[in-house]
Amino acid sequence: MPIDLRPLPDGVPRSEGVHARIRAAILAGDPGPDEALPSERELSDALSVHRHAVREALKRLEQAGLVRISHGGPTRVRDWRRSGGLDLLLDVALAPDAPSRPGLLRSVVELRAAIGVDVARRCAERASPDARRALADAARALADVVASHGDGRVERFVALWDDLVDGADNLAYRLALNSLVEGLAAIPGADDALAPVADDADRLRDLADAVVAGDGDAAAAAVRPTLERPLADPAAILGVGAGR
Amino acid sequence: MPIDLRPLPDGVPRSEGVHARIRAAILAGDPGPDEALPSERELSDALSVHRHAVREALKRLEQAGLVRISHGGPTRVRDWRRSGGLDLLLDVALAPDAPSRPGLLRSVVELRAAIGVDVARRCAERASPDARRALADAARALADVVASHGDGRVERFVALWDDLVDGADNLAYRLALNSLVEGLAAIPGADDALAPVADDADRLRDLADAVVAGDGDAAAAAVRPTLERPLADPAAILGVGAGR
């Protein structure tokens, strides 16, 4: 899938459109690693946009780690699997084809589980007593909602994790979670598939107890089943986002 | 620390300089969340660069999640602790002051450990027999180097992790690792402090055995001590990068 040079759609900013076109092509692997992109003048000419719009798009791509711009030389595609950061998850999820959705989703779920377990542990060990009590209340409230199939279980779950990460007092966790949720939001149905089910209600109560008690190991053990459940059920993962 | 409007240094691209100035100010928190940035025209005027250079810098900042640009309205600073992705780790590490180094490094080490343990597990369970044998050889070679205080222990260690992540066959892990190593590279002495010491030699051999055997739990258990060691020794973390 080479760079799509058809006229840009109306309504979207030029620079944004150019960015999307080139990004999609690179993620699809056509201008592969180390290959040279057409010059800014060629691109602006082919897409009928001003060169500045192309430059702004290229700057964003460089920031994301997809291309390497060098002064007198051509702009080259980087091996984004090696050079790209976790933020690329969002772009990959949005890409028309890209790596097959199931594999991508499995990746994200695994990373979320790995980080999440540790977040729960650190939070239980590190957050202030007040924060831990508030968290426990939220966890129990969520457990009730989940057990009774009430509304808002997805939102409450996300909010709970937000607070857990805050309690873990770890900037890297915070930023990684941001990247993850952004990426997940781009996959239709993902956050719904990852939210707790009725069976998880008891575990959430365990989590609440562990957090108030400041027991890191217990907190970690309590969240693991919920976080890893989607991995044990390939069908659930396969089904999500399959529609494209 | 408001935006530094002194003349830009020579030798660095204008757009790059502008980007660095605004980024530093935002990370330092002066134009705080939801505050409006000066208009593009004001910035270009104050910094004596063309408006296009400012625009390119702002596009990059938007890509990184630091600002939100809206057409008719002012460009506003975002709450990057909420909206920023893991890629920000690099920028934060490079910021003149930013969150205190020790806390930042502890964060990164914790995240690395959380992911690393899972990487080892998945790799042992999932990689091809050939890849696992090659990994085991590399791990044993590293163990020998470490035990005998030979050269290249940092490079070999990094390379080993690179291969482990490949073996884990997980794009999210791959990208997260990219962000982490980029961020760590920006902290002087960090990768040296995180490399294995003589005591870790035996654990590396355990890892080799676990990987060839395809025993995920054993692999995870083998890498944990090495990855978590820096956390048990606050002095080691505090010392790194203290010089600035």
Place this chain on the structure above:
DNA sequence: ACGACTCAACTGGTACAACCACTCAACTGG
């Protein structure tokens, strides 16, 4: 006096044109 409307003065988005700075490869001279 109050509401709805108008419009001018911002904001960012785009365009055309020209030039500078750097790279690289083909060419030229020794």
Place this chain on the structure above:
DNA sequence: CCAGTTGAGTGGTTGTACCAGTTGAGTCGT
């Protein structure tokens, strides 16, 4: 055959002008 030159091509920067949204102050009608 190699070293130096040079020119075409690349990205970097500037200038100017105008388009396109947003906002709020002013005005008009009621």
